[in-house]
Amino acid sequence: MGAESGARPRTSKKTGFVYVKPAKRKPSQYEEITLHTQWDPRNFAVAGWFNLDKNGQPPWREDATLLKATDWWEYRDPNAEWFRPFVKRQADIGRSIEQAIAGAKRANTCAAFDESWTEFLQTHYAAYRFAEYGLFLILCQAQREAGSDVVAQPMIFQSVEKDRHAQDITLYCMELESQIEGFSDARAKDTWMNAPEWQGLRRVTEYLLACRDWGEIYLVVNCLLEPLVSALICRELILRNAARHGDVITSVIAQAAESCRENNAASNTALVEMLLKQAPEHNLAVINSWFDKWLPLVEQAAEDITPLFSTLALCKVDGKDALTNVKAEFKAYMADLGLASNVEITA
Secondary structure (H helix, E strand, O other), X not given: OHHHOOXXXXXXXXXXXXXXXXXXXXXXXHHHHHOOOOOOOOOOOOOOOOOOOOOOOOOOOHHHOOOOOOXXXXXXXXXXXXXXXXXXXXXXXXXXXXXXXXXXXXXXXHHHOOHHHHHHHHHHHHHHXXXXXXXXXXXXXXXXXXXXXXXHHHHHHHHHHHHHHHHHHXXXXXXXXXXXXXXXXXXXXXXXXXXXXXXXXXHHHHHHHHOOOHHHHHHHHHHXXXXXXXXXXXXXXXXXXXXXXXXXXXXXXXXXXXXXXXXXXXXXXXXXXXXXXXXXXXXXXXXXXXXXXXXXXXXXXXXXXXXXXHHOXXXXXXXXXXXXXXXXXXXXXXXXXXXXXXXXXXX
């Protein structure tokens, strides 16, 4: 079977047939579980695809992205995460949030929230769940056509994390309704649809929902949107200010989202490194063209968020200063990716 395809299986006197080419001397559990769970005519499925869609198209097509790779199965997620440890990590996050809520109930800390923070939570923080749910849908689209199972898996996990975070915000708002008299997130959807602070991010979200190049979706989300907009909202605006306004629960929720973002940044870095290794000139040109198109939109989305800092009574940082810090980190991240000289960002 495999002898007729480009990716020939290895054989071993001790183990016999082995179809995983390990990154190191021996296959890891992550590699054994993840690689080639979906075979492809480019490696082992020499009989061709048997699961075509209604238009006769296979799950993976070379024209599903402008990016090129000599071997999509060479990718390795540095987090080496598969389903069981992923579920355990998500369950641990859920328990930490539940414990934070239970502790706040015992101490009745929600009653001491600053008024400006309560207003922020029931309008803008509640609206943030729509952005996260949008990214869940966007990444679901990308993972369906990603070049291989090992490339798709981090996208699947990231999409689920976005959905979990949106649900965390929703559940927390429901909890606050029972603890703070008059609290209601009824204005959240209207805030997302119409408040000027969110229109840049809503625009980017809707454009990405219409995008059909899985590589473009994934790299725009993880190279541009996450380090510039998600970091500004989740870390600079929410995580840094929650405790100042008497809120320990939102800090736990935001920290969980930030931890996931760091994991996803590592996964993204590994993919970019592989792309620039396998087809450097072509992929660099493609990535540059995408950044030229999307970076101004993402920058505007970040700029739109900055007025929210001034609505918080105890916020110690101006929104423009916070964005400057995020942009400096973004430039450093682009340098780590080998893309710094090809990215122009306003100061």
